[in-house]
Amino acid sequence: QGIADTISRGTMEVHQTMIPRGFLGALDYNPYKYDLEKAKALLAEAGVTGDTTFNMVVWNSPPYTDFAQAIQATMASAGITLNLEVVDGKQWLTRYRNSDLDIWLGAWGPDYPDPHSNAKAFAVNAADAPDGSPGLADRFGWTNDEISKATMAAVRERDTATRQKMYEDIQRKPTLGSPFIYMFTDKRVVGIRSTVKAAVPGSTFADHPHRAVF
Numbered sequence: 001q002g003i004a005d006t007i008s009r010g011t012m013e014v015h016q017t018m019i020p021r022g023f024l025g026a027l028d029y030n031p032y033k034y035d036l037e038k039a040k041a042l043l044a045e046a047g048v049t050g051d052t053t054f055n056m057v058v059w060n061s062p063p064y065t066d067f068a069q070a071i072q073a074t075m076a077s078a079g080i081t082l083n084l085e086v087v088d089g090k091q092w093l094t095r096y097r098n099s100d101l102d103i104w105l106g107a108w109g110p111d112y113p114d115p116h117s118n119a120k121a122f123a124v125n126a127a128d129a130p131d132g133s134p135g136l137a138d139r140f141g142w143t144n145d146e147i148s149k150a151t152m153a154a155v156r157e158r159d160t161a162t163r164q165k166m167y168e169d170i171q172r173k174p175t176l177g178s179p180f181i182y183m184f185t186d187k188r189v190v191g192i193r194s195t196v197k198a199a200v201p202g203s204t205f206a207d208h209p210h211r212a213v214f
Contacts, residue, residue, distance in 0.1 A: 002034070004184060007066045015185035017171040018122045024160070025115045025167025031175065039078045053081040056103040059092040067183075068105050099139050108136070109186075115167050116155040123151040123174055140179050147173055 004012050015021065016030045043052075054075075058068040065086060072082040082103075087095065096104050110117035125148045126134045137143070147170060154166040175182065192199050 003067060003070050007063060007070060008184065011187055011189070012184035013187055014183070016182045017175050018118050018180070018182060019115045019167060019171060020110065020118070020185045023110070023113065023115045023118075025154075025164050025171070027168050027171050029172060029175065032181075034074070036077055043078065043080075051081065052079065053083060054102040055083045055085050056105055057085050057087060057092060057095045057101045058105050060086045060088055064105055064107075071105070097139065099141065104140075116151075119151045119154065119167065119170065122178070122180055123147050123170065128152050136180070137178070142179050144173070144178070 001014055004014050014030055016032055017027045019026050056068060056071070058064050065084075068084050068086075072084060075082045085101075092104075092106070095101050096106065108118065108121065120129065121135045121137075123137060123144070124135055125143050125145075126132050126138050128148045128151075129135065137148070150166065150170050154163055154170060157163040157166060174180065190199075
């Protein structure tokens with residue numbers, strides 16, 4: 001919340017699930033908050049002692065660098081050293097695609113206005129994908145057969161209410177048990193002249209209904 005209130009300057013809000021607000025199945029579920037003592041207790045419970053160091057790949061562009069420094073300072077307070085590997089956009093993508101990293105700080109957005117766009121990326125393994133293509137789950141070495149199959153069942157469900165409930169249920173488990181830590185969702189700010197009528201921004205950049213604007 002501190003990063004959203006300060007560094008993002010109102011352009012982002014806390015959102016800790018994979019489907020963004022405004023989409024079918026979006027969930028107001030934010031189980032994580034800053035709790036230093038709990039963090040230290042969990043590290044001790046896991047047997048983490050002494051110097052612990054991770055490297056995080058960061059795109060050399062704001063706000064990624066600013067977010068990374070804030071995360072670095074927060075982890076240091078719990079005794080974790082986080083080295084920042086600040087790279088250009090090409091290296092940033094290459095390292096993620098090759099799984100050549102400890103931690104990758106990045107942004108991900110849907111390609112089309114349907115929850116499956118993000119859900120497939122974060123939860124479906126190549127074995128269940130119709131085209132056999134790897135998603136983020138595969139690239140980061142996470143396999144959960146139950147979640148992967150449930151996500152594919154959700155995209156095939158025709159009843160809207162049932163489908164919504166399926167996505168809501170699916171999101172709780174990856175939020176707590178996957179390698180992904182969801183932090184924010186964008187708050188898009190759109191400036192419209194007073195003479196423009198019937199402008200309604202879409203949920204993604206790909207679905208703005210400009211045909212009705214005059």
